[in-house]
Amino acid sequence: MPTAIAVTSADMALPAQDDRTLPAVVLHEVDRRPLDHVLTELQALIEAHGHVIVVCSRAVPAGVERRLHTVRSILESDRIALFRPELPPLGLAVLARQLRQLASCDLSPGVLASAGRLLTHYIHAGALLGSVARLDRVPVPVGLTSHAKSWVPGSQFGVIAHPEPQLVRIGPEARLKGPEFRTSMLLARGQLQSDWVTAALAPSWRVQGxxxxxxxxxxxxxxxxxxxxxxxxxxPDLSVLYQLVGSVRRNSCHWCGIDVIGDRCVFCSATAPSYENQLQLPAG
Incomplete structure (x- = not known):
């Protein structure tokens, strides 16, 4: 069975992108259900799939993260990877779906888990906001947010959280730097009425869908x-995602032995040893 891709809420399990996209495993209310129920669920996933990658937002309640770490510790398993990148919720849901696409391919669990870090570099995530008074998670330049808070009521703001923080007040000349390669766009509407994203931003970024x-x-x-x-x-295309992942050099984790991309194993958290500063022993 392919590696399981799990999310912590149903709204993070986006509809399949193509026929090969695997369904997400939704871990419902892991911080509210009895611990033994969550333990049984994760143990069953490991037995069925071998490895589990849990994609979790940094905006979830602290109890969710604690419970996931507790379960992993009790099971004494390095087959559960907890992946919590610095992405807004919609961007994280997109990344989880990309991992679900790649899970159908011939990628080892360690390479698949490591691919999440690689693919974040190709995601541009942002929002059109009616207020920036409580915008605390995006590290825009010092003083810019404070200045924005003084702008007149009714103003709207375009914000990019990833990969490069940006903040502009929406007007005729408003511009946000976007991707320099072909992409698709997802849109999720909250309590704000505007067509700026669809009428101005998407055309300027030349999105394909x-x-x-x-x-x-x-x-x-x-x-x-x-x-x-x-x-x-x-x-959006699985062939492009697979080519990206396949083009990166793979290493073997020196601790658990699985293949990974980069210098840190997502499953056991071991980092590649550094030999640069080791003491040189004299010969003889």
Whole structure:
């Protein structure tokens, strides 16, 4: 069986992108259900799939992360990878779906888990906001957010959280730097009425396709307001994703032995040893 890709809420399990996209495993309310129920669920996933990659937003309640670490520790398993990249909820849902696409290919669990870090570089995630008064998760230049808070009521703001923080006040000359390669766009509407994303941003970024999905429940908390329209551009084609992952050099984790991309194993958390500063012993 292929590696299981799990998410912590149903709205993070986007509809399949193609016929090969595997379904997501939804771990419902892991911080509220009895511990033994969650343990049994994860143990069954490991037995059925061999390895499990849990894609989890940094906006989830702290209890969710604690429970996942507790389960992993009790099971004493390095077959569960907890992946929590710095992406807004919609961008994270897109990344989880890309991993579900790649899970149907001949990629080892370690390479698949490592691919998540690689693919984040090709995701542009942002939002149109009705307020930036509580925008705390996007590291825009010092003073810019404070200045934006003084702008007149009714203003709207375009924000990019990843890969490069940006903040502009929406007007005739508003521009946000976007991807320099062909992408598709997902759109999720909150309590904000505007066609700026579809009428101005998407054409300026030359997106090849645009679809709407329900707004993730965690989005309002992540962006600091419910008056938003969240958007995300991504690489939709499985062949392109597979080529990207296949073009990167693979290493064997020196601790657990699985193949990985990069210098850190997502499953056992071991980092590649450094030999540069080791003491040179004299010969003889």
């Amino acid at each position: 645009l679809r709407e999905v329900p707004l993730p429940a965690e989005s309002a908390g992540w962006w600091g307001t419910g008056k938003l329209i969240e958007f995300c551009t991504y690489l």
